[in-house]
Each structure stands twice: as structure tokens, then as C-alpha cells.
Amino acid sequence: MSTTADPLAALGSLPGVADSVDSVRKAVDRVYGHRVMRRRSNEITSEAALRGARGSAALSGADWELEEVRRRTDFGSEGEPRTVGAALRLTAEAGQLLSVWRQSPLRVLARLHLVAAGGDRPDETVGRPRLPGEPVAEPLVGLALPDANEVSGRLEGLAGLLIAGSEAPALVTAAVVHGELLALRPFGSYNGLVARAAERIVLIGSGLDPKSVCPAEVGHAELGADAYLTALDGYVSGTPEGVARWIAHCARAVELGVRESTAVCEALQRGAA
Numbered sequence: 001m002s003t004t005a006d007p008l009a010a011l012g013s014l015p016g017v018a019d020s021v022d023s024v025r026k027a028v029d030r031v032y033g034h035r036v037m038r039r040r041s042n043e044i045t046s047e048a049a050l051r052g053a054r055g056s057a058a059l060s061g062a063d064w065e066l067e068e069v070r071r072r073t074d075f076g077s078e079g080e081p082r083t084v085g086a087a088l089r090l091t092a093e094a095g096q097l098l099s100v101w102r103q104s105p106l107r108v109l110a111r112l113h114l115v116a117a118g119g120d121r122p123d124e125t126v127g128r129p130r131l132p133g134e135p136v137a138e139p140l141v142g143l144a145l146p147d148a149n150e151v152s153g154r155l156e157g158l159a160g161l162l163i164a165g166s167e168a169p170a171l172v173t174a175a176v177v178h179g180e181l182l183a184l185r186p187f188g189s190y191n192g193l194v195a196r197a198a199e200r201i202v203l204i205g206s207g208l209d210p211k212s213v214c215p216a217e218v219g220h221a222e223l224g225a226d227a228y229l230t231a232l233d234g235y236v237s238g239t240p241e242g243v244a245r246w247i248a249h250c251a252r253a254v255e256l257g258v259r260e261s262t263a264v265c266e267a268l269q270r271g272a273a
Helices: 007-013 017-032 035-059 066-071 080-094 098-103 105-117 148-164 170-184 191-205 216-223 225-237 240-270
Strands: none
Touching: 007 017, 007 170, 007 240, 017 170, 017 240, 035 066, 035 080, 035 191, 035 216, 035 240, 080 105, 080 191, 098 105, 098 148, 098 191, 105 148, 105 191, 148 170, 170 191, 170 225, 170 240, 191 216, 216 225, 216 240, 225 240
């Protein structure tokens, strides 16, 4: 397939990207080969979902300890509890949307926003891209906000690429989906949570992480908001070096997610978890 017909695949040739892809593949293979994964993969998946949700919420301003997320049952109040609840709902929903994603990524994004909002914003802005003049609540990302018409066009373009399919490595596609959604902030709220959930969907649906045991959200949180935003600046710049840095950042996040789940495997093997 030519690079013109498959622009995502062309990103695989950017400096350092092939090394990032190879490193992630090896890391994922190692955790999938762990003896605990062969017997208790459902437990690893559940724990990865919880830790991934915690990491995503942390990047959206609700940096709770893991045990607090595990213990808490009431996420109905405003502020941080609402953010953590949204992250948990999105992580639970992501695996249910794989077949729809392949046919209509925009429907899935709308669903993800609806799930994140969870009824706290029962108005016509939920579950659809913003219209001209509508505000965006996304305090972490301070980049210039594209106008609604640009958002619509770029979302349609991204969906077209995803539906057409690509020879690009899963890591590259996931990074582009994640970066594009953060850059566009298409919804009035919860864009960061939705972007990271979409990255999760790509990694699962591509077959790179079919059991969803490599929570990139853990890695993004561990690398920190400053590094996250610096890497995002590179993506938004559109330069080959900048986009490659963003892909490398996403690769490192997946590797750290793998490390987290490997530690869970080791704990289960020792009978400590």
C-alpha cells in the first residue's frame, strides 16, 4: 500500500518509531508469556482496568491512590469523584465497543462521551462534537482550540482512515487517535478521558493487547502531566520529529503499563495479591 493511500503507515518510517514499535511488541509478548497469564488472565485484565482508570483520572486532575479507587463506591458527587467515576465507566465500556469501532469510530466516540458524562450533563451537548461557540472544559490541555468546523473535518478524516484500514503498527494508530482527540478536544468535557479510552480500544482491537492487560493510562500518569503535554506539543506541531516524539511517548506509556501488569502477575504468583 502506498504512503499516499495509507498515511498512518507512513508514520512508521519516522525516526525512532520502528524501534518504539519493536520495543512495545517485545514487552507485550513477555507479559502475555507469563505463566500467571495462562491461568489467571481474567484477574490481570480486571486489575489492569482498575489501574488504567486510576491513571487516566490522575491525568484529568483526580490523582487518587489505587486503594481509594478500589474502595470507593460513591462517584456521584462533583469534582474528583465524578472524574474517577467517569474513568472507571469508560474503561469498562471500551472492550464492549470493538466491533462498532471498526465500522463507525465516530459513533464510538459519541458513546464514550455519553458514558463519561454519566448523566451529569443531561443536555444536547453530550455525545456529539461541539458546535461553534460552545465552550470546552479541559483544564489540562492549554493548546489553542480548533474551531468547530475544523474539528468536524478532522474527525471525519480520522474516521475515514480508520475505517479504510492501515498497515500501520497498532502503536502508531493508537498514538494518532489519542493525539488527534487531545488536539481537537471535540467535546465540551472529558476529552482527555475519551482520548485515552480510544487509545485503549485501538490497542485491544488491533490484536496487540487483546486481553487488555497493558494499560497505557498507567504509563501516561507515571510519566507525568508535564511530559504528556510536551509530547503532545510535538504531535500538534506536525513535524516529523514532533510526531515521532509523541509516538515514542505513547510507546513508553504502554511499556510502563506492561511493567505494572507484570508486577501484578508476580504478586499473584507469590500469593501476595
